[in-house]
Amino acid sequence: MSAFWERLRALLVKEFKQLWRDDSSLMIGIAVPIILIFLMGYGISMDVKRVPTAVVMEDASPTVEDMLSFMQGSEYFEPYYAPSMKEAVALMDGRTVDAIVRVPSDFTESLYQKRAKVQIILYGVDASNASIMRGYLEGALSNWLVQNQYKFLGSGAGLGAVTVVSRMWFNDANTSAWYFIPGLIVLIITISGVFLTAMVMAKEWERGTLEALFVTPVKVLEILLSKMVPYFCVAMVGFALCVVASQLLFDVPMHGSFVVILLCTMLYLLVALGVGLMISSMTKNQFLASQLALVLSMMPTMMLSGFLFDLRSVPLVVKIVGYALPPTYYMQLLKTLFLAGNNWELIIRNCSILVLYAVFFIGMAFRVTKKRVG
Amino acid sequence: MTGKNVIISKNICKSFIDKRSKKEIVALENINIAIPHGRLTALVGPDGAGKTTFIRMVCGLLVPSCGSLEVLGMDVLAEPQAVQDRISYMPQQFGLYEDLTVMENMVLYADLHNVPPGERQARFAKLLHMTGLAQFTERLAGKLSGGMKQKLGLACTLVRAPELLVLDEPTVGVDPLSRRELWEILQQLVKDDELTVLVSTAYMDEADLCSKVIIFNEGKLLAEDTPENLRGYLHPPKGVAFTGVRSLPDKFVIEVRNLVRKFGDFVAVDDVSFRVREGEIFGLLGPNGAGKTTTFRMLCGLLPASSGYLAVAGLDLRTARTQARANIGYVAQKFSLYPTLTVDENMNFYGGVYGLDDERLRERMTAVKEQFNLAELSDKEAGELPGGYKQRLSMAVALLHEPRIIFLDEPTSGIDPVARRNFWKQITALAAEGKTIIITTHFMEEAEYCDRIMIQDQGRMLALGTPKEIREQAGVASDDMNEAFIAIVEKSRGEKEV
Numbered sequence: 001m002s003a004f005w006e007r008l009r010a011l012l013v014k015e016f017k018q019l020w021r022d023d024s025s026l027m028i029g030i031a032v033p034i035i036l037i038f039l040m041g042y043g044i045s046m047d048v049k050r051v052p053t054a055v056v057m058e059d060a061s062p063t064v065e066d067m068l069s070f071m072q073g074s075e076y077f078e079p080y081y082a083p084s085m086k087e088a089v090a091l092m093d094g095r096t097v098d099a100i101v102r103v104p105s106d107f108t109e110s111l112y113q114k115r116a117k118v119q120i121i122l123y124g125v126d127a128s129n130a131s132i133m134r135g136y137l138e139g140a141l142s143n144w145l146v147q148n149q150y151k152f153l154g155s156g157a158g159l160g161a162v163t164v165v166s167r168m169w170f171n172d173a174n175t176s177a178w179y180f181i182p183g184l185i186v187l188i189i190t191i192s193g194v195f196l197t198a199m200v201m202a203k204e205w206e207r208g209t210l211e212a213l214f215v216t217p218v219k220v221l222e223i224l225l226s227k228m229v230p231y232f233c234v235a236m237v238g239f240a241l242c243v244v245a246s247q248l249l250f251d252v253p254m255h256g257s258f259v260v261i262l263l264c265t266m267l268y269l270l271v272a273l274g275v276g277l278m279i280s281s282m283t284k285n286q287f288l289a290s291q292l293a294l295v296l297s298m299m300p301t302m303m304l305s306g307f308l309f310d311l312r313s314v315p316l317v318v319k320i321v322g323y324a325l326p327p328t329y330y331m332q333l334l335k336t337l338f339l340a341g342n343n344w345e346l347i348i349r350n351c352s353i354l355v356l357y358a359v360f361f362i363g364m365a366f367r368v369t370k371k372r373v374g
Numbered sequence: 375m376t377g378k379n380v381i382i383s384k385n386i387c388k389s390f391i392d393k394r395s396k397k398e399i400v401a402l403e404n405i406n407i408a409i410p411h412g413r414l415t416a417l418v419g420p421d422g423a424g425k426t427t428f429i430r431m432v433c434g435l436l437v438p439s440c441g442s443l444e445v446l447g448m449d450v451l452a453e454p455q456a457v458q459d460r461i462s463y464m465p466q467q468f469g470l471y472e473d474l475t476v477m478e479n480m481v482l483y484a485d486l487h488n489v490p491p492g493e494r495q496a497r498f499a500k501l502l503h504m505t506g507l508a509q510f511t512e513r514l515a516g517k518l519s520g521g522m523k524q525k526l527g528l529a530c531t532l533v534r535a536p537e538l539l540v541l542d543e544p545t546v547g548v549d550p551l552s553r554r555e556l557w558e559i560l561q562q563l564v565k566d567d568e569l570t571v572l573v574s575t576a577y578m579d580e581a582d583l584c585s586k587v588i589i590f591n592e593g594k595l596l597a598e599d600t601p602e603n604l605r606g607y608l609h610p611p612k613g614v615a616f617t618g619v620r621s622l623p624d625k626f627v628i629e630v631r632n633l634v635r636k637f638g639d640f641v642a643v644d645d646v647s648f649r650v651r652e653g654e655i656f657g658l659l660g661p662n663g664a665g666k667t668t669t670f671r672m673l674c675g676l677l678p679a680s681s682g683y684l685a686v687a688g689l690d691l692r693t694a695r696t697q698a699r700a701n702i703g704y705v706a707q708k709f710s711l712y713p714t715l716t717v718d719e720n721m722n723f724y725g726g727v728y729g730l731d732d733e734r735l736r737e738r739m740t741a742v743k744e745q746f747n748l749a750e751l752s753d754k755e756a757g758e759l760p761g762g763y764k765q766r767l768s769m770a771v772a773l774l775h776e777p778r779i780i781f782l783d784e785p786t787s788g789i790d791p792v793a794r795r796n797f798w799k800q801i802t803a804l805a806a807e808g809k810t811i812i813i814t815t816h817f818m819e820e821a822e823y824c825d826r827i828m829i830q831d832q833g834r835m836l837a838l839g840t841p842k843e844i845r846e847q848a849g850v851a852s853d854d855m856n857e858a859f860i861a862i863v864e865k866s867r868g869e870k871e872v
Binding site: 373 | 430433434435436437454455458459461462463464465466467468469470471472473474478481482483485486487488527530540
């Protein structure tokens with residue numbers, strides 16, 4: 001047994017030295033997470049701001065002016081006042097504005113008859129932006145209506161008849177970051193666990209260094225452990241960076257227990273390391289390994305795990321694929337633990353699934369890594 | 375123990391399935407050999423002969439398709455780990471970690487072989503002294519020269535005394551000086567420690583230094599005997615070398631004056647001047663890193679010179695690179711045609727690239743196919759041709775546009791001796807037609823085929839002249855070009871150090 005520890009120690013020392021000397025590994029392991037944190041935290045925002053909006057007031061009464069006053073000084077709108085619909089359409093065609101709000105000439109009058117209408121035209125090419133803008137405008141207009149309806153409908157009358165739909169759009173500007181940070185952790189663990197590990201292992205196959213190692217008393221277990229431990233540490237550093245950023249920079253709430261988050265992360269990391277080692281031993285080639293790692297693990301993590309698109313709203317086939325992939329379960333765990341709290345039923349179910357995946361992939365890595373070449 | 379066989383191979387064979395064509399490729403056929411204890415045994419053969427396959431099987435890294443293989447009295451198939459615990463192996467790429475230092479590599483292998491700390495100091499000191507690496511222990515392995523890497527690789531296999539040392543082509547890509555030093559170390563080890571060593575090599579001359587030689591060719595065992603009894607195989611009679619010096623007109627097609635190429639601070643080619651006559655076979659010789667390839671690339675117009683004058687076919691390469699290129703044919707070291715296109719398709723493509731019209735292309739294709747015996751292979755995919763034929767196809771394609779000057783970069787590395795001789799026959803025939811041939815090679819005996827050679831080392835031109843003049847300059851009595859080469863390089867390096 002002491003020979004085992006002696007060899008494992010030697011391999012680990014070697015692995016950490018290489019890791020420290022190879023700038024590209026440190027780049028991927030440490031610098032990429034930092035860049036991603038800033039990119040995702042500050043760069044990507046699902047909130048749409050400063051929407052250029054053409055305003056056509058065919059009815060220029062004080063009531064209408066009051067109704068549209070929300071646009072003044074708002075960080076969500078940038079109004080362009082157009083004398084008529086024709087100019088407004090020209091502004092839309094010229095891509096100066098993304099939305100047109102048209103108040104018809106009989107607006108104030110019809111308000112008292114409860115049949116007032118406001119026309120909203122949106123630039124629909126970017127569908128998700130358009131629906132967000134619609135939400136903004138509808139929200140602002142109905143907000144005004146709720147506050148002012150007593151003037152036109154008589155005090156107290158019919159207040160209950162008006163349905164107020166409350167919307168998220170005017171919510172805290174940090175919503176996007178809150179939503180992205182858990183996803184970012186999944187992505188970073190996947191990059192370090194799968195991509196980096198697959199690359200360094202494939203490099204050893206490619207350079208022939210494994211061939212030399214094989215003809216020594218070294219066992220496959222020792223070789224695989226010596227690859228798992230260092231990249232486990234690298235991934236945990238990436239994880240720590242994300243957690244620190246989530247708390248200090250983005251104030252992401254952590255409703256669940258940090259210990260549970262940590263344990264789930266380690267569990268998913270084992271799955272990722274298993275996948276990475278399996279890919280590298282199957283391809284034995286850095287280029288192929290990196291492509292496979294990209295296509296089989298990073299892309300699904302981005303697109304199918306519920307990071308960018310909610311799995312409940314995607315087509316059935318995509319949903320099935322999504323639920324067949326390990327990151328989906330880890331993503332659910334993280335989002336719930338950060339934003340909702342300790343949902344033990346979900347924690348136990350998803351962790352059990354991740355344990356099965358970890359056993360499967362690490363088992364596969366051992367199966368395909370043989371002390372043989374070719 | 376002497377007299378006992380360390381490796382016994384009975385009816386060993388190995389075949390692979392080619393992934394693309396789904397065809398079975400036979401790498402080794404029916405190999406019956408025995409390798410004796412306490413001796414130096416060489417496994418000789420050209421590339422693709424099955425040397426590496428056999429060596430990997432001995433190390434338990436490949437499973438034979440049939441037959442039985444016994445190493446150190448154990449069945450490798452049944453207990454590969456038991457064999458791996460007792461032997462040492464250096465793969466072709468040396469198996470070094472380039473981002474670890476010399477000492478760190480040695481410590482790693484010592485740890486993996488569970489060498490007790492008490493034994494290390496004396497052993498390491500001995501190995502470092504033997505390999506001449508004592509002053510480089512803190513240098514990263516990646517920053518060592520090819521010869522030093524090879525010696526470090528050897529030192530790593532010897533961190534403990536193995537019962538069998540297996541080296542796969544340790545001298546490939548290493549300059550003649552380092553090659554000789556390595557063989558001296560090996561011979562010493564066998565003599566002093568009665569170490570059993572199996573070495574594979576593509577250099578026939580290296581086999582002379584062993585007590586037993588095994589020759590493989592195309593997966594078959596060709597011969598197994600002492601080097602004395604295998605003279606005929608190891609040193610095939612020279613078939614087509616020139617007798618005497620040809621008289622060539624004093625018409626120069628290549629003119630190089632004070633050529634310099636720098637990469638940053640590193641001077642790859644240092645003030646080189648020479649001229650090549652029309653119809654001459656001009657050889658560029660030198661160890662790895664001598665600047666051969668850099669010189670060569672500048673001549674072909676693939677790389678601009680840092681300074682100096684360079685004219686090819688009377689055209690200054692700085693101002694008329696494109697016109698100059700129309701006069702040259704270039705055969706790269708690696709097979710650079712399209713493997714999935716047929717012989718004809720490759721020719722059609724390159725003919726188009728050179729701008730030949732249909733009629734002329736057809737004419738030229740018939741001519742070159744006849745010249746290189748490729749007519750029957752017109753519809754074969756280039757990737758499926760055997761090595762020697764790939765070589766011929768590359769030549770044929772390079773000659774399509776009837777260039778006046780042909781550049782060949784290491785054309786004979788990786789092809790078997792018979793194909794090499796045929797190749798030189800064709801080269802001499804081309805030269806007789808008046809074509810100028812510029813060729814690089816690391817086979818020193820091939821220098822004899824050249825009209826004149828230039829020897830380069832560390833960027834500088836050390837010698838220029840006919841092979842006879844070079845031997846005289848070196849002051850070696852024998853007609854061995856290798857000796858002459860080593861003498862010239864050693865002399866120049868010695869002068870530099872003084």
